[in-house]
Amino acid sequence: MADHLLEVRDLSVRFHTAAGAVDAVKNVSWHLDKGETLAILGESGSGKSVSASAIMNLIDIPPGEIVSGSILFEDRDLLAISAEEHRKLNGKRISMIFQDPLSHLNPVYRVGWQIMETMTAHGRSRDEARKRARELVARVGIPDPDAALEKYPHQFSGGQRQRLMIAMALALKPDILIADEPTTALDVTVQAEVLALLKELQAETGMGLLLITHDLGVVAEIADRVVVMNAGEIVEEGTAHEVYHNPQHAYTRKLIAAAPGKGDMRSGGSERPVLLEARNVSKTYGDFTALENASFKLHAGQTIAVVGESGSGKSTLARTILQLEAPTGGEAFWKGRNLFDMPSKELFGLRRQMQMVFQDPTQSLNPRMSVFELISEAWAIHRDLLPKPRWKERVEELLVQVGLRPEHAKRYPHQFSGGQRQRIAIARALALEPELIVCDEAVSALDVSIQAQVIALLGRLRDELGIAFLFIAHDLPVVRDFADDVIVMQRGHIVESGTAEQIFNRPREAYTQALLAAGLDPDPDVQAERRRQRLQAAV
Amino acid sequence: MIQLIRQRTLASFLSLVGLIVLVFFLSRLTGDPTNLFLPIDATQEMKDQFRALHGYDDPILEQFGRYVWDVLHLDFGDSVRRARPAIGVVLEAFTWTLRLALITMTLVTISAIIVGSLAAFRAGGFFDRFASLLSLIGASAPDFWIAIVAIVIFAVTLGWVPTSGTGSVWHWILPVGVLFIRPFGLIVQVVRGSMITALSSAYVKTARAKGVKNTPIIFVHTLRNAMLPVITVMGDQAAALLNGAVIVETIFGFPGVGKLMIDSILQRDFNVVLAAIMVTAIAIFIMNLLIDMAYAALDPRIRY
Incomplete structure (x- = not known):
C-alpha cells in the first residue's frame, strides 16, 4: 500500500538534443497527499515541469529518456504502464492545466465540445457530458453558461479561458490536478481570482493540487508545501512558511532576495528640464478607443513607470508618442518641439535620441545577425554618429557596459540566455546614445533573479549616463524600487499618477488600491493575513 | 460574406475585362485564319468572301467593339471550324x-x-x-x-x-x-x-x-x-x-x-x-x- 496519493521516486530524465544529452531532472523525489497543495518552485530550465510531464506521459521518447525512477499512483508505477493505460488515467484520475490557455485550447472547436470531450473520451454519453459541461461552466463563474458552451476560445478573455481550462480538467473529478504556471499569463487581479477558484474547488473535491510555478507570491498564496528546484535537482523542501522564513539552501535565499518590491523607493527627478511631454494624446482604432486624453511630463534623467493590466493602453501610449502609431488626437513635445506635426526627416533625426527595448529579446533580435552586426546596424543608419573604423571598439565597450564580454560580439543571439539577450537589446539601444529609453515589458519574460540583475543594470545606466526611462510594466513590485513617478492606466485612461512613494503607500483611486491588493506578497504569512482579511470583509 | 462575394466579383470582373482585351489582340497577332481554313489553291475572290463573312477585313478596333458588344449579350460567336456556337x-x-x-x-x-x-x-x-x-x-x-x-x-x-x-x-x-x-x-x-x-x-x-x-x-x-x-x-x-x-x-x-x-x-x-x-x-x-x-x-x- 502506498503511503501517499502520488509519489515520485528517484526520477531522472534526460533529453538527447543536437548539442548532446541534457539531464533535465536528476534523482528527484517528492510526494503529494490527498487534499494537499504542493508547489514545485523553480526558474526556467530548472526542470520543474519535467516530473509533471512524466506523470502525464507527455514526454516524447525520443528525444526524451527516462533514465531511472518510478512514479507511484495507487500501487501502480506510472512509468511502467502502457500508453493506453496512461490515456485512461489522463483527464479522469489525473488532470492538467497549462500556462497559456489560449494556445492550449483548440482554436477551431467550440469550448462546450472541448469540455465534453474530456468526458466522452472516457466513455460518458454525450447527453450526460453536455449536462455536466453546463454545470461546470457555471461553477467556474462564466456568465451565461448556455451561450458560453457554443462559443470559441478566442471569444473569451484570458481569465475566462483559464476558468474554462479548469472546468475541462475537473470534469471527471480527478484525484490530482496538475497546474503548470496557471496564472503566469494573467493580470494580477485575474490571477487572484483564478487562484481563489482553484482553492475553492480543491476544498470541494478533496483533490491533490500540484502547482508548478516560478512565482514566490503564488506559492505564498496557495501552497501547503514547496519543493525548490534548481538545475534539475531539488535543493530544498518544506512547508511554505519554513522555506520562506528559514531557507536552508543558498539558491533559495538568493531567490527570495531577488523578489522585487522590498528596497527603498526613489523620489524626485522633476527638477531637471522637461524632455518629453504628452498633452491629451488619444488613439482610436475604428470604434475602439485604445487611449484617451493621456497627459504627462517626463524630465531628463527621470524614470516614469506606466503600469496597467493588459489592454489598458500602456504600450499604445508609448508607441503613439514615439510615432510608431499615428495619433488620433493631442500633442506630444520633445524638448518643446511638437512631434506630431514634424516633417519626417526631422523626426528621423530625433529617433536616435529615443530608443526602445522590447519584451521578448528572442523575437526582437534578428537570429541571423551577429551581436556586432546587431549593435552596429544603428550606426549604418545614422551615419554621422560614428566612423566605421571605431565600430568594433565601441561595440566591445557597450558589451562591457551591459555586463557582457567583448568577445561576445562574434556570437549569435541563440548562443545566449534570455537575460543575456535582453542585455544585448539594451546595448543596441545604447549604441545611439539616446536620452530616452522606452522599455516595453522589458523584464517581464525574465526569471526573477535575472529580472533583478537587468533592473540593476538599467538603474546603473540611468545614474551613470543620465538616461530617462519610460518603463512599461504590468508587474507593480518591479517598478516600485526603480521608478521615480508612476502612471496607472486602465481601459485607455490614466487613472492616477504620482511619485512611486505616493502610489505605493498612499494610493487615492480605488483601481490602484485594487491593483496593489491583488499583488501577491512572497511571504506566506502576509498572504495568509490578507486572505483572512478578505474573508472577514466578505462576511 | 455577401460583401466578400461582391468585392471578389468586382475584382474578378476587372481582371476578366483585361484578359479579354489581351487575348483578343494577342490572338489576332498570330495572323489571319483565312489561309488556314481555305484550301491552298483557293482564289483571291474566295478568300475575300471568307474574310467579309467573318468580318476579318474590318479595322481591328471595330472587330473588337463588335466582339465586346456580343459578349455583353452572352454571344461568343460561332466556331469557324465547327460552324457551331463557340x-x-x-x-x-x-x-x-x-x-x-x-x-x-x-x-x-x-x-x-x-x-x-x-x-x-x-x-x-x-x-x-x-x-x-x-x-x-x-x-x-x-x-x-x-x-x-x-x-x-x-x-x-x-x-x-x-x-x-x-x-x-x-x-x-x-x-x-x-x-x-x-x-x-x-x-x-x-x-x-x-x-x-x-x-x-x-x-x-x-x-x-x-x-x-x-x-x-x-x-x-x-x-x-x-x-x-x-x-x-x-x-x-x-x-x-x-x-x-x-x-x-x-x-x-x-x-x-x-x-x-x-x-x-x-x-x-x-x-x-x-x-x-x-x-x-x-x-x-x-x-x-x-x-x-x-x-x-x-x-x-x-x-x-
Missing part, C-alpha cells in the same frame, strides 16, 4: 475537364491527407521516409513522360487499358492516374509539414492530458487546424486542372478544354479560344470563392 463547343469540352478535375482532386485530397497525416504522426519513421520519398518523386516527375511511359506499359505492353479517347470507365484510368501524381506529391508534403507543426502545438498537449485517443487527436484536433495551408495548395492544383491539363489531355486524346484550346489556337479559331478562356476564368473565380468560404468554415476566427 460557347457550346467550349461547355461541352469543359464538362469533360470538370469531371476529370473533380475525380482527380477528390482522389488526391483523400489519399494525400491520409498519407501526409500518418507520415507526420510518426515523423522520421519508416512510413514517413517512404511517403516523403514517394511524394518527392511524384512532385518532381514530368507528367508528359509519365503519360507516355504509362501508355507504353499499361496500354501497349500489358493491354489492360485503352491508349486514348473516352467511352468506358477504363478510358479514365490512365488520364486520372497520371494527373493524380504531381498534386498528390505536392499535397502530401504540405499536409505532412502542416501536420507536424500542428501536432507539436499546445492544444494537442491538452488533448493528450485529457486522455483523448490518438486517432481523434490526428483527424479531429490537428487536421482541421492543419488544413488552411493545404487548401491553398489544393486550390492552386485544382486551378491548374480546370485550366485544362493541356499536355495530358493531348497525349490521351481526351476531349477536354485544354485540348480544345490548343487545337483552336493552332486553327486560329479565335471565338473558341476566347470563350474557353472566359469559361475557365469564371470557373477559377468560383473555385477561389469556395476556398475562401472553406477557410471561414474551418476556422471560426476567420470572418468576412
Whole structure:
C-alpha cells in the first residue's frame, strides 16, 4: 500500500538534443497527499515541469529518456504502464492545466465540445457530458453558461479561458490536478481570482493540487508545501512558511532576495528640464478607443513607470508618442518641439535620441545577425554618429557596459540566455546614445533573479549616463524600487499618477488600491493575513 | 460574406475585362485564319468572301467593339471550324475537364491527407521516409513522360487499358492516374509539414492530458487546424486542372478544354479560344470563392 496519493521516486530524465544529452531532472523525489497543495518552485530550465510531464506521459521518447525512477499512483508505477493505460488515467484520475490557455485550447472547436470531450473520451454519453459541461461552466463563474458552451476560445478573455481550462480538467473529478504556471499569463487581479477558484474547488473535491510555478507570491498564496528546484535537482523542501522564513539552501535565499518590491523607493527627478511631454494624446482604432486624453511630463534623467493590466493602453501610449502609431488626437513635445506635426526627416533625426527595448529579446533580435552586426546596424543608419573604423571598439565597450564580454560580439543571439539577450537589446539601444529609453515589458519574460540583475543594470545606466526611462510594466513590485513617478492606466485612461512613494503607500483611486491588493506578497504569512482579511470583509 | 462575394466579383470582373482585351489582340497577332481554313489553291475572290463573312477585313478596333458588344449579350460567336456556337463547343469540352478535375482532386485530397497525416504522426519513421520519398518523386516527375511511359506499359505492353479517347470507365484510368501524381506529391508534403507543426502545438498537449485517443487527436484536433495551408495548395492544383491539363489531355486524346484550346489556337479559331478562356476564368473565380468560404468554415476566427 502506498503511503501517499502520488509519489515520485528517484526520477531522472534526460533529453538527447543536437548539442548532446541534457539531464533535465536528476534523482528527484517528492510526494503529494490527498487534499494537499504542493508547489514545485523553480526558474526556467530548472526542470520543474519535467516530473509533471512524466506523470502525464507527455514526454516524447525520443528525444526524451527516462533514465531511472518510478512514479507511484495507487500501487501502480506510472512509468511502467502502457500508453493506453496512461490515456485512461489522463483527464479522469489525473488532470492538467497549462500556462497559456489560449494556445492550449483548440482554436477551431467550440469550448462546450472541448469540455465534453474530456468526458466522452472516457466513455460518458454525450447527453450526460453536455449536462455536466453546463454545470461546470457555471461553477467556474462564466456568465451565461448556455451561450458560453457554443462559443470559441478566442471569444473569451484570458481569465475566462483559464476558468474554462479548469472546468475541462475537473470534469471527471480527478484525484490530482496538475497546474503548470496557471496564472503566469494573467493580470494580477485575474490571477487572484483564478487562484481563489482553484482553492475553492480543491476544498470541494478533496483533490491533490500540484502547482508548478516560478512565482514566490503564488506559492505564498496557495501552497501547503514547496519543493525548490534548481538545475534539475531539488535543493530544498518544506512547508511554505519554513522555506520562506528559514531557507536552508543558498539558491533559495538568493531567490527570495531577488523578489522585487522590498528596497527603498526613489523620489524626485522633476527638477531637471522637461524632455518629453504628452498633452491629451488619444488613439482610436475604428470604434475602439485604445487611449484617451493621456497627459504627462517626463524630465531628463527621470524614470516614469506606466503600469496597467493588459489592454489598458500602456504600450499604445508609448508607441503613439514615439510615432510608431499615428495619433488620433493631442500633442506630444520633445524638448518643446511638437512631434506630431514634424516633417519626417526631422523626426528621423530625433529617433536616435529615443530608443526602445522590447519584451521578448528572442523575437526582437534578428537570429541571423551577429551581436556586432546587431549593435552596429544603428550606426549604418545614422551615419554621422560614428566612423566605421571605431565600430568594433565601441561595440566591445557597450558589451562591457551591459555586463557582457567583448568577445561576445562574434556570437549569435541563440548562443545566449534570455537575460543575456535582453542585455544585448539594451546595448543596441545604447549604441545611439539616446536620452530616452522606452522599455516595453522589458523584464517581464525574465526569471526573477535575472529580472533583478537587468533592473540593476538599467538603474546603473540611468545614474551613470543620465538616461530617462519610460518603463512599461504590468508587474507593480518591479517598478516600485526603480521608478521615480508612476502612471496607472486602465481601459485607455490614466487613472492616477504620482511619485512611486505616493502610489505605493498612499494610493487615492480605488483601481490602484485594487491593483496593489491583488499583488501577491512572497511571504506566506502576509498572504495568509490578507486572505483572512478578505474573508472577514466578505462576511 | 455577401460583401466578400461582391468585392471578389468586382475584382474578378476587372481582371476578366483585361484578359479579354489581351487575348483578343494577342490572338489576332498570330495572323489571319483565312489561309488556314481555305484550301491552298483557293482564289483571291474566295478568300475575300471568307474574310467579309467573318468580318476579318474590318479595322481591328471595330472587330473588337463588335466582339465586346456580343459578349455583353452572352454571344461568343460561332466556331469557324465547327460552324457551331463557340460557347457550346467550349461547355461541352469543359464538362469533360470538370469531371476529370473533380475525380482527380477528390482522389488526391483523400489519399494525400491520409498519407501526409500518418507520415507526420510518426515523423522520421519508416512510413514517413517512404511517403516523403514517394511524394518527392511524384512532385518532381514530368507528367508528359509519365503519360507516355504509362501508355507504353499499361496500354501497349500489358493491354489492360485503352491508349486514348473516352467511352468506358477504363478510358479514365490512365488520364486520372497520371494527373493524380504531381498534386498528390505536392499535397502530401504540405499536409505532412502542416501536420507536424500542428501536432507539436499546445492544444494537442491538452488533448493528450485529457486522455483523448490518438486517432481523434490526428483527424479531429490537428487536421482541421492543419488544413488552411493545404487548401491553398489544393486550390492552386485544382486551378491548374480546370485550366485544362493541356499536355495530358493531348497525349490521351481526351476531349477536354485544354485540348480544345490548343487545337483552336493552332486553327486560329479565335471565338473558341476566347470563350474557353472566359469559361475557365469564371470557373477559377468560383473555385477561389469556395476556398475562401472553406477557410471561414474551418476556422471560426476567420470572418468576412
